[in-house]
Amino acid sequence: MTNKTDLTLPPEDLFFDPWSDAGMSLLRAPEYLWRPITGGIIEGFAVSEHDTVNAKIRSHVAAAGRNRTFTTPVEYASVPVVLDQADYRKSYVMAGGKYLLQGATATRVINSFRWDSLRGSDDAIARLEVFFAQRRNTRLPTDLPKSLALEPELNVAFECRNTFNYFHFITEALARLCLLDDIAFTGDIYFHYPHPDDKHRAFCAAFVDALFPEYAGRVFFERVPKTYAKVLSGFDLVGSHLFAPPEETAPLAALLPRARAEMTDVFSLAFHQILERNAVNSSLIALRKRALAAIEGQDFSHLPTRFFVGRDDRQSRARHMAGEDLLIEHLQLFGFDYVVFENLSPLEQIALMAQAEMMVSYHGAAFTNMLFANPQATVIELGTLQTAQWRWADFWPLANAARCRYVTFFADFQQDDPLKEPAFGQDGIVPTSLSESGTAQVMAFIVSLFGFPPDMPSAGSVLKLGQRLFKVGAPDRALALLEVHDAMLEGHAGLCLLKADCHKALDEPKSELVALDLAFKAKPDRWQTLIRLIWCANRCERTQVIRWALTRLERDFPERHAAFTAKHAWLRYVV
Incomplete structure (x- = not known):
């Protein structure tokens, strides 16, 4: 059996359309395709020792917020499905000879097509977008096909990008096991x-055993290729967004940030990339609920609530941070413990995060584990x-779930020339180097959140720290910092x-008025x-106060006064 994949074929012969192609049927129709949810707070700050690097970091973080962050994140439906003629090859799954576009797999297979088909040219992008548009616009509105009945003896299969990277296994594979809840099957x-x-790692089976004890003795890990005439699986619909009916997905455009208001085409590949970082699969939310239920009622009081997470190099690549010892020394003064997730059981890892005050x-x-x-x-x-x-956006869905x-401090590269940007394809992930000044900024932020505002050397440093506290949703801590440095405000x-x-x-509008x-x-x-x-x-x-401010506005900024009063008719009753 071959494990090769051929991505040089035309798109219509490669990509499975869930709404039109035969070979996949839903066991349970989703109540929604997507819906807005309340997410987390996601921010990033520059703490490099070099001004040029800080400028690049700030530019990237600002662009991410301005151009690539929805006004609210969304939950995208995941569903249990039956696949006919399912082929598992590499890290992909095919139905009826076509690749399923689901979850993160969709991005990988589309990127591979763009590269293999036309070596990454713009023609490949245009060709794909034409194909997806034709599929959306040439069919009548229809629901996803549903299975009439389940054959209970069917086996279940999920594709994995790998089983040695904790992130990929938990978020892409294990989460979809939740889709089998309430489905009676014996396979x-x-x-x-x-x-x-x-390369297979034991943590995969450990988490399955801990969170899905009802499947004891029925879960196996097996290398591809593998073919099934019929098999049960799970499907994350966000990957097939490009096929989805326009009437259901066009409203996503309203969630784009103001700077991207002109992007009305929610079916472009560019929009799909933005959607990925702002979407949370319902299977991921289901895994969170199951995990928290698994620790309910148990005693985990031996675990710390403030901790720094290190790494066990026996099970992962060594990527220790330069400056780690100095940071840990300071953290320990505020009650932080040093933990290694690999040395904890699955339930202890879950409980550690569930009762955490702060992880670094x-x-x-x-x-x-966020x-x-x-x-x-x-x-x-x-x-x-x-x-x-x-890599920053990889963790956004977890924070939103x-x-x-979720706060990231972007520091320096741990390499001979810290100003040289590494080539990702060649150098991989270069370890972090946190300087003494970077450590000072991180610690000032941390202790301020704990209610111990530090004595800052200048108004500029107070402003930087205060703005960071405000951006992460801690205005009370920012005010405490300002009160300590009240003499600098005047x-x-x-x-x-x-x-x-x-x-x-x-x-607190009256206090706001005084500050203004x-x-x-x-x-x-x-x-x-x-x-x-x-x-x-x-x-x-x-x-x-309104009359005084209007008078000053008219005297010093007449054009602004004219525009403002013309737009707000209620002001005429004040003057």
């Missing part, structure tokens, strides 16, 4: 992987410009505006502050 369950058997670690698969974090947890990642560019606070518009923002976030007044006095050539004063004064019912 065995197979996880198929593409690599040599000696350098970039790696350990952040997969899926099990409680919503009040803060998860801090230490990475580089490279991880910001290539957990609804926790004459500093940035600090006064930050204080106003914090009071606004805490729904200080901000305008510090920088009277800023017309935006006058506009904010007017709105805040209106909320506080301070008519005299």
Whole structure:
């Protein structure tokens, strides 16, 4: 049996259309294709020792927020399916000779097609988009095909990218095992992987045993290739978004950030890349619920709530962080323990995150366990410009599923020339180097969140730290920092505006108004502050303040005054 794949064929001969092609049927129709959900807080900050690197990091983080972050994340449906003539090859699955586009597999197979078919040319992209458009627009509206009955003796099979990377196995393979809940079947369950058997890791079976005890003795791990005449499986519909009926998916455009409002084509490959980082498979949310239920009622009081996660090099690539010892030394002063996930049982790993106050670690698969974090947890990642560019978004769905606070500090490359950007395809993931100044910034952030605002050397450093606290949803901690440095506020518009923002976030309009007044006095050539004063004064019912601000606006910024009063008719009743 061959394990080869040929991606040079035309798209219509390669990609399985769930709405039209024969070979897949749903055992349970989804209640929705997608729906908005409440997500986590995701932020990134630059802490490189080099200004040029910091500028690149800030640019990338800003672009991610401005261009690639939905106004709210979405949950995309995952469903149990029956596949006919299913072929498991490499890390893909085919039905009726065509590749299923599901979850993260969809991106990998599409990227492989673009490269193998036309060596990554723009023609390959255009060819794909034409194909998907034809499929969407030439068929009548239809539901996904459903199976009339389940043959209970059918086996179950899931494709794995691999069974040695914790992130890929948990998020892409294990999560779909949840789709079998409430389905009566007696067959065995197979996880198929593409690599040599000696790379297979024991954690896969350990997590299956811990979270799915009802399948004891029925779960097997087997190398591809493998063919089934008929098999049960799971399907993450987000990968087939490009085939989906326009009437169901076009509303996704409304979730794009304001800077991408012109992107009305939600079926372009460019949009699909944005969707991936903002979408959470329902199977992933189901795995989180199952995991938390598995630890309910058990005593895990021996586990720490503040911890730094290290790595067991026996089971993974060594990627230790330069500056790790100094950081740990400081963390231990605030009650942090050093833990290695590989040394804990699956249930202990889940419980550790479920009761965590704060986790800190350098970039790696350990952040997969963020899926099990409680919503009040803060998860801090230490990475580089490279991880910001290539790996940051991998963990966004996990943070959104957990609804926790996920903060990344992007530091330096651990290499001879820290200013040289490594080539990802050639150098792989380059380890992180956290300088003493980077450590100081990370620790200032951490202790501020714990309610111990540090003594900062300058107004600029107070503003940077305060803005970071505000961005991660901690306006109360930012205010505490400002109170410690109250003498620096006078004459500093940035600090006064930050204080106003914090009071606004805490729904304290009178205090916000006072801070805005200080901000305008510090920088009277800023017309935006006058506009904010007017709105805040209106909320506080301070008519005299509104009149004063309008007078100043008309005197100093007549064009702005004319535009503002023309747009808001209620002002004529105030003057």
